[in-house]
Structures are given as C-alpha cells and as structure tokens.
Amino acid sequence: MASIPNPVDNENPNKNDTNPNNTNTIPIFISTESLHAILSHQTLINHLQSSLPAASSSLQTPIRQSYSVSHSSSLLLMPSWSSSPSLPYVGVELVTYFPQNSALNLPGVHGSYVLFSSVTGQTLASMDGTVFTLYRTSCVSGLASKILARNDSETLVMIGAGALAPHLIKAHLSARPSLRRVIIWNRTIEKARKLAEEMSENAGFVGVCFESNECLEEIVGLGDIVSCAMNSETPVVKGERLKAGAHLDLVGSFKHSMMEWDDEAIRRGRVFVDNEAALVEAGELVGAFERRVIEKGDIGGNLVELIKGEKVGRRSSEEITVFKSVGILAAQLVYETYIGKQ
Numbered sequence: 001m002a003s004i005p006n007p008v009d010n011e012n013p014n015k016n017d018t019n020p021n022n023t024n025t026i027p028i029f030i031s032t033e034s035l036h037a038i039l040s041h042q043t044l045i046n047h048l049q050s051s052l053p054a055a056s057s058s059l060q061t062p063i064r065q066s067y068s069v070s071h072s073s074s075l076l077l078m079p080s081w082s083s084s085p086s087l088p089y090v091g092v093e094l095v096t097y098f099p100q101n102s103a104l105n106l107p108g109v110h111g112s113y114v115l116f117s118s119v120t121g122q123t124l125a126s127m128d129g130t131v132f133t134l135y136r137t138s139c140v141s142g143l144a145s146k147i148l149a150r151n152d153s154e155t156l157v158m159i160g161a162g163a164l165a166p167h168l169i170k171a172h173l174s175a176r177p178s179l180r181r182v183i184i185w186n187r188t189i190e191k192a193r194k195l196a197e198e199m200s201e202n203a204g205f206v207g208v209c210f211e212s213n214e215c216l217e218e219i220v221g222l223g224d225i226v227s228c229a230m231n232s233e234t235p236v237v238k239g240e241r242l243k244a245g246a247h248l249d250l251v252g253s254f255k256h257s258m259m260e261w262d263d264e265a266i267r268r269g270r271v272f273v274d275n276e277a278a279l280v281e282a283g284e285l286v287g288a289f290e291r292r293v294i295e296k297g298d299i300g301g302n303l304v305e306l307i308k309g310e311k312v313g314r315r316s317s318e319e320i321t322v323f324k325s326v327g328i329l330a331a332q333l334v335y336e337t338y339i340g341k342q
Contacts, residue, residue, distance in 0.1 A: 025117070030127035030338050035135070038337045041167070042174040044139040045146065047333045049307055056304040058084035061275060073098045081118055090116040091331050093129050099231060107163045108231070109133070115331050125335050132334065134167045137325065140274050140303070141227060141249045142171030144323040147306050148272065148313050149225050149247035154180050157223030159216070159236060159260075161186035161195045164229045164251065166203075172225055172249075173205050182210045183222065189214040217241055225249065228260045239265025247314075248322045263293045269322035272300045272313070285324060 030038075065077040074097040081090040095111035102108060111129030116122060145153075156172050156179050158165055165184070173179050182199065186192040192212035199210040213219045220226060220241040227249040230236050239262055242248060248269055250260055266288045279285055279296060288294050300321075301311030314321055 025122050025124060027123040028125045028338070030125055030334060032128045032131050034338060035128055035131045035334065038334055039135050040174075041135070041139055041142060041171045044135055044333065045142045045171065045175055048139060048143050049146075051332070052304050053308050055082060055084065055087050058082045058087060069096075072100060083118070087332060088118045089124070089332060089335075090118045090121075092116075093133065095129060095133065097231070109163065113331055115335055125331075125338070127331070127334060130163075132331065134164055137164060137251055138167035138171035140325045141168055141251055141323065142175035144272065144274070144303060144306075144325070145172050145225055145247055145249060146175035147303075148321040148323060149176055150245055150314070150317055151178065153178055153224035153247070155222050155224050156182045157219050157226045158182060158184045158229075159186075159220075159227065160229040161188075161191040162229060165195060166199060168227045168229060168249070168251070169199060170203060170205075172227060173203075173208060176225065179225070180208055182208060183219045184210070184212045185214070185216045185219060186212075227251070230260050232260050235260065235262040237261050237265070239263070239268050242268060242320055244318045244320065245316075246320050248320065250322065250324045263288055263291060266322065267293050269320040270300045270315075271298065271322045271324065272302065272306065272311075273323070274303045274325040276302065 059080060059082050061078075061080045067075045067077075069075050076093075076095040076097065078093040078095070079091070082088065091113065093111060093113045095109060097109055098106075099108045107130065109130060111133055113127045113129040113132050114123065115125045115127075117124055153176050156169065156176075158169055161184055169182055169184075173182070182196075184192040184196050184199075186195075189212065192214075196210040196212040203210070216237065220237055221243050223243070223246055225247045226237075226242065228236065229251050237260070242265060248261070248265060266285070271285070271294065273279060273285075279289075279299065289296060300313070303325075305311040306313050
C-alpha cells in the first residue's frame, strides 16, 4: 500500500487521532489520490467480511432518499450511523446521477461523502464520494461472489463498461482467483473494447484474459459470474440465458423504474441482498414482488447473515444465485487508515 504524505506537523497539538471524542479534531479532506493509496479491492473485501457481522447490530441505514432534479437526473441522499462505541460515526453520502453525461464524455455519477462523530456531532472528514462509491459497491459485490459463486468459476461476464465496471472486474477477480477469462459487453462496443485493452495492460492480474464481445445473448451463457451495472430502465438480459450454476451480480438499479434483468432471472435464481433496503429500492425485486414472481419470504438472506453462517448460501453446483446490492457503509476503514498514517 502506498504511503500518504503527512501534511500535519508532529508537534501540532490539534493533530487528528482516531478518537472522535477529541474536541480538537480538525476536519480533513481525503482526496482521490489518497483513496487510491488507502484502498485496494482485496483489502476492502476483507474489511467488510470481518467488520460487518460485529457492526450490523448497531448500524442504522434508512432507505435512501431519491429526488428527480430533471426528467432523467437524480439526487440521492444516503445516511448511515452507528450506536456502538467501537464504531462512533455518522456518514452521509451525496450522489448525483446524470446519465446524459455520456454525451459529454463525463461520468454519469458524481458524489461526496461526509463523516461525522456520533459522539460530538463534529465533522471528521469529507472525501471523494465518486471514487469511494466505486470501491464500496464493487467490493460488496466481490464479497458476495466470494460467498455465493462456485469455487471453480473461470469466466466473468461484465455487462456495462462505465466507471464502475473496472472496479467490479477487479473486485470479482480479487474474490475469486480461479477466474481466468473476463468478457465485457457494452451498448457501445468501442467502450467495451477500450476497457478490455486497459484491463489487459494495467489490471495486474497474471493469467487472466480480457476481451470484448458485441453479442450479449451469446456471452451471458458463458458466465460463471455475470455482473451487471447498466442503470437500465428496461431489462437488458434474459434470465433464460444464464447457465446452470451461475452467480448473477446486480448493481446498476437503484430505483423502481430501473431493471437490468427480466423476471426469469429472478425466478430461476435464489436471491440474496446486501441489506433489507434492496427489498424496497431495487427495481428487479420490487417489480418481481408486485408481479408475484417471488415473495419476500423467498429471499435467501442478506450479506451479514451469509457471513455469519446464519443463512445457507449456494446449495449445489447447479444452483443459480442472484445478489442485489444497494450500498453498505465502509467509510470507517478509509478514515481510520488515513488518520493512522498521519
């Protein structure tokens, strides 16, 4: 892990520490460069796996607030806080979703994350929420594939080539070292080709082949793990194409009108979620409940229950598993690691 330059004088009595009770705490800004230095997908996956079970009972994560600021654009507010003395934080993520930005060659999602002390209410830190979200979202998916995907998974199909796609690819490869082939599809095939080339040159995964393919229906059936990040208003892929034993990772939809996969994928698979919010936010699930494709009681469990072993994950090599995520708090690792390096 790269070191972070220390901008704080060692003799400064106001120097931050990891104790949010410190009344001399000075708010810090954690830059994009620092986030990349602090985080790796493997590190964050391990952190989530080890910390979520203990933290889950004290975490409060209300349903995110979503506001339409135009016909296609949204503002999302995502608060979370803990009542545990060992996790004394309040966090708020602010995210804008502007899908039309692709025409401007800009990311469609931008965000900021603000961390407060739950003891004093003081502002502790703010950070690049865009990069933070990319790491967090992808690593939650990686952790789920570590638990739910087959141990002999060899092929990852990545549907979408936006900003989240390379992070999802790295997270799944970190979680499942058996993967040897990554196939990328995007509506604009040139973006898929470009991402495959970039991953081949810079991803750092020895022995993994990265390629693009313009025929989506052809490649879905090849995936041992199929990860989808499309923010689509209509189903992109048909569930009947999934191979037996596949693990389906859905991360793109965050409101009722969005739907990446059709009902058949939900019907064929055994569904798990990162937390209960997915049951009322994710378009695939909300629609499936309304159409009686599945009932809420059919959900196999959430991520914490899987980590603790309270719920059984994959039951056979032929079973299709589906994981739907909407977001989990992970800022503690970033903040405490940054402060520890000062």
